[in-house]
Amino acid sequence: MSNIRVRFAPSPTGMLHLGGLRTALYDYIFAKQQGGKFILRIEDTDRNRYVEGAVENLVNSLQMMGIDFDEGPGKDGGFGPYFQSERLDIYHKYIEELLENGFAYKCFCTKEEIEKMREKAIAKKENPKYDGTCRNLTPEEVQAKIDAGMPYVVRLKIPENRMFTFYDKIRGKVEIDSSLIDDQILLKTDGYPTYHLAAVVDDHLMEISHVIRGEEWLSSTPKHIYLYEVFGWKAPTWVHLPLILNTDKSKLSKRHGDFSVEGFMGKGYLKEALVNFIALLGWHPSSDEEIFNLGKMIEKFSFKRVNKAGAIFDNTKLDWMNSWYLRNLDMEYIAEVSEPFFIKVVKDISDKDKYRNIIKIGRDYAQTLVELAEWAKPFYFDLEFTKEDKEILNNENSQAVFKHYLERFSEKDVWTLDELKDLVKKSPKELNIKGKNYYFPLRLVFFGKTSGPGVGEIIEILGIEESKKRLQKVLI
RNA sequence: GACCCCUUCGUCUAGUGGACCAGGACUCCAGAUUUUCAUUCUGGCAACAGGGGUUCAAUUCCCCUAGGGGUCGCCA
Numbered sequence: 001m002s003n004i005r006v007r008f009a010p011s012p013t014g015m016l017h018l019g020g021l022r023t024a025l026y027d028y029i030f031a032k033q034q035g036g037k038f039i040l041r042i043e044d045t046d047r048n049r050y051v052e053g054a055v056e057n058l059v060n061s062l063q064m065m066g067i068d069f070d071e072g073p074g075k076d077g078g079f080g081p082y083f084q085s086e087r088l089d090i091y092h093k094y095i096e097e098l099l100e101n102g103f104a105y106k107c108f109c110t111k112e113e114i115e116k117m118r119e120k121a122i123a124k125k126e127n128p129k130y131d132g133t134c135r136n137l138t139p140e141e142v143q144a145k146i147d148a149g150m151p152y153v154v155r156l157k158i159p160e161n162r163m164f165t166f167y168d169k170i171r172g173k174v175e176i177d178s179s180l181i182d183d184q185i186l187l188k189t190d191g192y193p194t195y196h197l198a199a200v201v202d203d204h205l206m207e208i209s210h211v212i213r214g215e216e217w218l219s220s221t222p223k224h225i226y227l228y229e230v231f232g233w234k235a236p237t238w239v240h241l242p243l244i245l246n247t248d249k250s251k252l253s254k255r256h257g258d259f260s261v262e263g264f265m266g267k268g269y270l271k272e273a274l275v276n277f278i279a280l281l282g283w284h285p286s287s288d289e290e291i292f293n294l295g296k297m298i299e300k301f302s303f304k305r306v307n308k309a310g311a312i313f314d315n316t317k318l319d320w321m322n323s324w325y326l327r328n329l330d331m332e333y334i335a336e337v338s339e340p341f342f343i344k345v346v347k348d349i350s351d352k353d354k355y356r357n358i359i360k361i362g363r364d365y366a367q368t369l370v371e372l373a374e375w376a377k378p379f380y381f382d383l384e385f386t387k388e389d390k391e392i393l394n395n396e397n398s399q400a401v402f403k404h405y406l407e408r409f410s411e412k413d414v415w416t417l418d419e420l421k422d423l424v425k426k427s428p429k430e431l432n433i434k435g436k437n438y439y440f441p442l443r444l445v446f447f448g449k450t451s452g453p454g455v456g457e458i459i460e461i462l463g464i465e466e467s468k469k470r471l472q473k474v475l476i
Numbered sequence: 477g478a479c480c481c482c483u484u485c486g487u488c489u490a491g492u493g494g495a496c497c498a499g500g501a502c503u504c505c506a507g508a509u510u511u512u513c514a515u516u517c518u519g520g521c522a523a524c525a526g527g528g529g530u531u532c533a534a535u536u537c538c539c540c541u542a543g544g545g546g547u548c549g550c551c552a
Binding site for chain 2: 009010011013043045046048049107111114118122125126127128129151153168171174175176177180181182185187188189190192194195196199214215216217218219220240242243245247249250251277280281282284285286287288289290307308309310311312313314316317318319320321323327361362364365366428434435436438439440443449450451452453454
């Protein structure tokens with residue numbers, strides 16, 4: 001058994017978005033590849049930002065994408081609980097330890113005072129930082145303030161004149177001077193820890209071997225390695241992933257649109273396409289291959305081949321990839337995942353033969369499942385014709401074509417696809433009407449458009465009964 | 477503003493000190509197939525941020541500049 005353990009640690013503040021999906025995906029792939037464990041931990045230490053239902057959404061979205069966690073909410077692996085809000089006692093114990101050993105101190109400064117400090121620093125063009133007012137309070141002073149009922153936070157005492165050096169698996173050596181680092185708050189006045197303390201304590205206790213997270217955490221990593229140091233713990237391997245960017249190159253955010261996994265699924269993207277596309281945002285094997293399922297990713301993935309630069313999310317290629325999967329995945333599977341979209345648009349898909357035929361042909365015409373269901377509408381609803389359409393339909397040639405088909409259909413009720421194709425092919429000669437004059441009216445009367453699938457195929461889907469009805473309707 | 481990270485076609489990316497007048501994919505354009513459309517196939521357009529070094533040789537190594545991003549919260 002490998003001792004590789006990785007975690008995805010989102011905070012329940014909203015829906016799982018593409019950035020989170022990719023982090024979770026890399027976590028999962030890496031764990032599977034190494035024979036390790038993938039843990040889901042919920043970082044709910046901010047009571048103000050907690051969103052009802054967010055945990056469910058996170059779990060559901062991961063599940064929808066086929067990313068299963070080995071340990072997490074509802075799946076105890078002996079390292080729980082997996083909600084940070086249920087681990088408060090643990091954090092308090094470690095805060096106490098830091099306080100006793102002088103690595104942290106209680107700070108009584110109010111938010112207003114700190115805001116003033118920051119303004120002053122910015123005015124002086126200095127790096128805004130806590131000024132250390134409470135750093136050297138005597139035990140008596142501290143006690144007096146506590147006795148006076150003053151609320152306090154606990155801050156980490158960052159040493160002066162130190163160079164923090166760490167190695168990131170993607171970026172290599174990173175150095176940051178301690179003078180730039182703030183005395184980070186570890187425990188808030190409400191008794192909840194901040195991310196910095198909670199994540200370090202949990203990662204240690206949960207025996208996380210690789211911390212895989214977004215690049216936005218790079219700057220605060222020195223605080224984390226310092227915590228590992230003062231606790232006397234071995235730090236994990238750091239892996240800071242490049243960011244996924246909006247088209248304007250800023251960090252992917254809600255402001256620029258809906259980037260939630262749920263949103264993309266709702267638009268009719270296939271999980272295969274989404275996972276494939278998102279994996280390629282920042283990672284690529286040395287080969288020219290671009291189509292990967294999870295198994296193949298597990299086989300090929302390597303952090304060595306993860307880029308350093310951020311990747312712009314542009315769904316043009318995702319659209320192509322989705323249509324590729326739509327055309328190449330098993331037909332029955334596409335039919336199955338399309339069902340909810342069809343039910344929404346056409347309501348009744350109880351005729352399974354018809355439904356399957358539509359999927360079979362329609363998947364060449366759509367990029368998403370929403371488009372596919374939309375495309376199928378002419379097979380389910382009465383057609384509406386424009387003025388231009390009617391001109392074609394009322395044309396003398398068109399009417400002759402319609403009469404011809406009606407006659408032929410009156411001969412028998414059951415036609416095979418081959419017979420239909422034969423009919424479509426031979427009729428022009430019999431009627432002496434060819435090309436546009438023949439095909440346009442036919443497609444129009446059966447499908448509502450002058451272009452589209454073969455006329456035989458369309459009739460097969462419609463059925464002779466319905467086809468006759470549509471013909472009769474346009475007869476003058 | 478300070479610090480950290482980054483910089484190959486429009487986008488995702490491959491690439492090595494000489495085999496690169498830089499490869500693939502998406503998009504776009506043209507052609508073929510399809511009586512149409514979609515699919516498919518073929519071809520085309522399009523990039524090493526700039527400037528200095530190092531070197532016989534630099535897209536590849538070093539430095540500087542520029543540009544972009546991230547962080548600087550009792551948010552994660």
